[in-house]
Each structure stands twice: as structure tokens, then as C-alpha cells.
Amino acid sequence: MILPIYIEPNPILRSPVTPVTEFGDALAKLTTEMRETMHNADGIGLAAPQIGQSINLFIAEFDSQDADPDDKIPFTVFINPEITWRSPQKTIFDEACLSIPGVMGPVKRPKKIVIRYQDLSGVKREKSLEGLAARVAQHEFDHLKGVLFTDYVPEERRSYRKAPEYPRI
Numbered sequence: 001m002i003l004p005i006y007i008e009p010n011p012i013l014r015s016p017v018t019p020v021t022e023f024g025d026a027l028a029k030l031t032t033e034m035r036e037t038m039h040n041a042d043g044i045g046l047a048a049p050q051i052g053q054s055i056n057l058f059i060a061e062f063d064s065q066d067a068d069p070d071d072k073i074p075f076t077v078f079i080n081p082e083i084t085w086r087s088p089q090k091t092i093f094d095e096a097c098l099s100i101p102g103v104m105g106p107v108k109r110p111k112k113i114v115i116r117y118q119d120l121s122g123v124k125r126e127k128s129l130e131g132l133a134a135r136v137a138q139h140e141f142d143h144l145k146g147v148l149f150t151d152y153v154p155e156e157r158r159s160y161r162k163a164p165e166y167p168r169i
């Protein structure tokens with residue numbers, strides 16, 4: 001089922017999240033619906049607050065065939081994530097967000113990160129990410145702290161494009 005995506009300035013995008021403690025069928029179903037919602041909107045990451053749930057998880061997936069292998073991220077559910085290392089080296093890249101349709105802007109972020117999280121079974125895992133995968137994970141992690149990418153991008157540095165159509169609330 002495709003869920004509506006909450007759009008700025010909905011206060012849920014700024015609300016604190018609560019930790020995930022139940023690793024059952026309901027959580028699996030929710031993340032499956034989030035994946036369908038993300039694909040429908042041509043996104044590569046989606047955090048729970050963006051579908052109206054103030055819980056501590058996000059998903060990411062970028063598996064395009066012609067992508068650089070470093071950029072790729074297989075479908076992953078990051079539950080109760082924590083970024084435990086950030087590289088001193090940073091990169092700048094134009095970001096966009098399904099909750100801020102049509103807006104783009106350059107954001108400087110660490111090039112590589114290490115992220116710890118739990119999977120759908122509650123098992124603790126760790127991943128080293130770089131390239132686009134590291135960027136998506138940091139953008140989505142920010143959502144769980146109530147931070148939007150536009151917080152880093154003053155008006156005069158933003159650019160605009162036509163956003164894809166998808167259900168919004």
C-alpha cells in the first residue's frame with residue numbers, strides 16, 4: 001500500500017522519535033509499505049516521520065544498474081540507528097527530499113560513515129557507507145532528529161525543479 005508522504009511544514013517532520021522496541025509482523029509490514037511508497041515517489045531513502053510515524057527508523061535503497069558500486073545500497077531497514085564514525089573528509093552534493101517537493105540544494109556532509117542499527121529481527125548490525133549511500137543515510141538520519149536538508153541551505157542557494165507526483169499530506 002502506498003502511503004501519503006508528509007510535507008513540510010507538517011510538525012511531525014520536526015517531532016522527536018521514539019525507539020523501536022517491537023520487532024514483529026507489524027514492523028515488517030510498515031517497512032514494506034514504506035518501500036512501496038519510496039519507489040512510487042522515485043526516492044532512494046525514506047524516514048518514518050515522513051509517513052507520519054514518530055519512530056526511530058529509516059529505509060534506503062539505491063540499486064540502479066549503471067550506478068558506481070560505491071554508491072549502491074541494497075534495500076536496508078535501519079532501526080534505532082546511530083552514526084558512530086564520520087570521515088573528516090567531506091563532499092558537497094545537491095540533495096532533494098520527498099517532504100520538500102521540487103527543492104534542491106547543495107549540502108556538505110562527511111564522505112564516509114559507519115552506522116550501527118538493528119535489522120527487522122532486532123539483530124544489531126554495522127555498515128560502512130560511502131558515496132551516495134553515506135549521503136542518503138545521513139539525510140535520513142537527520143529526519144529522525146527533526147532536521148531537514150534545507151536547514152543547511154539558505155534560500156539563495158536553492159534550486160527548483162518539477163517534482164514527481166505522489167500522494168502527499
Ligand SMILES: [Zn+2]
Pocket residue numbers: 096097098099139140143
Ligand atoms: Zn528527506
